[in-house]
Amino acid sequence: MDMPLPTRGRLDPAEMVQEGRVHRAAYVDPAIFEMEMDRIFGRAWLYLCHESQVATPGRFFATQMGREPVIVARGRDGVIRVMFNRCTHRGAKLTMDETGQAKRFVCCYHGWAFDLDGKLAEVPLPEGYGDGAYPPEDGSLDLVRVPRVENYRGFIFASLAAEGPTLAEFLGPVASSFDDMVDRAPGGLLEVAGGVSRHAYDGNWKLVIENHNDTLHPRFVHASSVAAARDQKDTVHSDGAGEVQIKQMRQNGAPAAVWESLGIWASASGHSFMGDYHTDAHMAARPAEDPVQMAYRKALEETHGVERTEEILSIQRFNTVVYPNLSFMSRFRQLRVVQPISVNRTVVTTYTFRMPLAPPEMFRDSIAFANVVNGVGSLVLTDDLETYARVQDGLASQGGDWVDVKRGMGGDANEANGTLRGQTGTSEIHLRAQFAAWRRWMTA
Ligand code: FES
Ligand SMILES: [Fe+2]
Structure with missing residues (x-):
């Protein structure tokens, strides 16, 4: 039987997450938000x-x-x-x-x-x-x-909790995304560089970490920026930065089959990562024979040797979400920290990393990528923020109490590395994992 309409602060979090659905109070009830600050942000890593x-x-x-x-x-x-x-x-x-x-x-x-x-x-x-x-x-x-x-x-x-799982236990298989990011850096060296990008949106904090591994939305949410990118000539910018941006935006319009064949993996702690949907050898408009790519590979081989370098570069990983406050792109050295402000306001801060021992052009590519994906002038980012605000408004209405997270349900498969893999790349497995973690933190 359906629960009655939410009375502020009177809902039991244990009842709010059910098989394949989540009660909207998780996004709109200020009392639930306060509870999240105590029970999730007050305890998780x-x-x-x-x-x-x-x-x-x-x-x-x-x-x-x-x-x-x-x-x-x-x-x-x-x-x-x-x-x-x-x-x-x-x-x-x-x-x-x-x-x-x-x-x-x-x-x-x-x-x-x-x-x-x-x-x-x-x-x-x-x-x-x-x-x-x-x-x-x-x-x-x-x-x-x-x-x-x-x-x-x-x-x-x-x-903030004196007791609980260790960081290694908490991260579990998602630690491999940090490994991916560090292993790709010659000498294992990374540093935050190039300034910070920060934006706020009118929506609950969960919306952004739900969206980053939502592979169903780009074809719709980003349709206009995909169209604009397709209209551009390939050579519109000659310094390389434009190519990075156009390629990235065009990729959002990849055919459904590309998205469906992607991997999406989730873990018990609510973390998740997705495969890389870039069909190019390297998204950054630099083919393998590009002198920058060759110098990078050489630097990496000095750290890891030829065989291991090959293995490292073959990893295809795009977004990784570490529940509850981090989302990063190991391959593109972008990291986003999510700071909840109130039940319907969230701040996201983005950092870009430089690899000090890699060719300097790679950092310029990272900045170009940051501007198109995470910068406040980004066309794709603004598409997403508009969507979060619409979701927040819709969920605040009385037009239904439940959010449906059933896509791919029943097809989740256990993987050897301790993750669950979604049936297809557009599975909502990451949402089910996040809400399973949410329920655990909120009721423990
Ligand atoms: S010295 Fe008085 S409040 Fe800090
Ligand atoms: Fe998006």
Whole structure:
């Protein structure tokens, strides 16, 4: 029997995810959103940043873990720590800068100064605090650390919960996407570079991570940008960047058979990845005999040898979603962090990575790719954002309580690597996996 219309905050998350369908309250109910911040963002491993963003002592990166403001900082000892961005005196946030170089974190309010490792180092006019034993020796006024921090091949994650699965257990088979990204970089070296792109949309945070492995939508949502790209001459831009953009947009109009034959894999933690739908040898408008490609391959062979290089370059992977807050493209070195703001507002920040030991043209290609796929001027991105807003509006209506996620259901197959594979490339297996994880976090 169908459940009654949602009464705010009165729905039980356990009832909201059923076989092949999800209750719309998951997207529109502010009380459910608050619960998600506590139970999902307050417990799961969340991606924070790449270690290159805090490469040397004193470098810091400030971000949010759900509701919680945190600072990732590399100490004088080289250790990366994650602390709450909250002064232990009367609570002011210690930094409003997103990145920077600090000797100490000095509070704007009464000047308490904290070392890079969070230790309260100096208090102005200490005698005024009673016995004058300020800062106290016992560390009771040091910054509070986020309970768990782990680094997988340079990607830093943290969890607000003291207990739970390890990062390796949490990532499971999706760790292979990070391997793909790092292994493709000569010397295993990657660094965030080229600035940051950020946009917000009027919709629930789940919409973007659902969309990135939704291979059914490009032919429809992106029809107009595909048509515009098809109208362009192949040679419209001569510096290479235009070719990257046109090729990428045209690929969105690939025939149904291309999408159906793609692989899509999901794992128990709600993560997923899809195969690469680019039919070219390399999307970046550079054939294998291109001098840049040849130099890249040579650099990679110096790291891995010929055989292993071949194996690495043969991996076909496009988007990977790490539930709940990360989506990245290992092959194209694009990474997107999802920050929920409210039940119907979300911010997405995109980073591009440079491979310092690869030919510099490859970084230019990555930036061109970033602009067409993730940049705020991107035609495809704006198509998607418009769609999220329409979905959000539709779900807020009384035109039905359920979201249907049955495509491909019953055809999911176990794979040796611990994933489930969708029956075809357009299966909604990734949505079923995300909501299975959602239900588990929300009811545990
Ligand atoms: S609130 Fe930070 S020093 Fe007073
Ligand atoms: Fe899209």
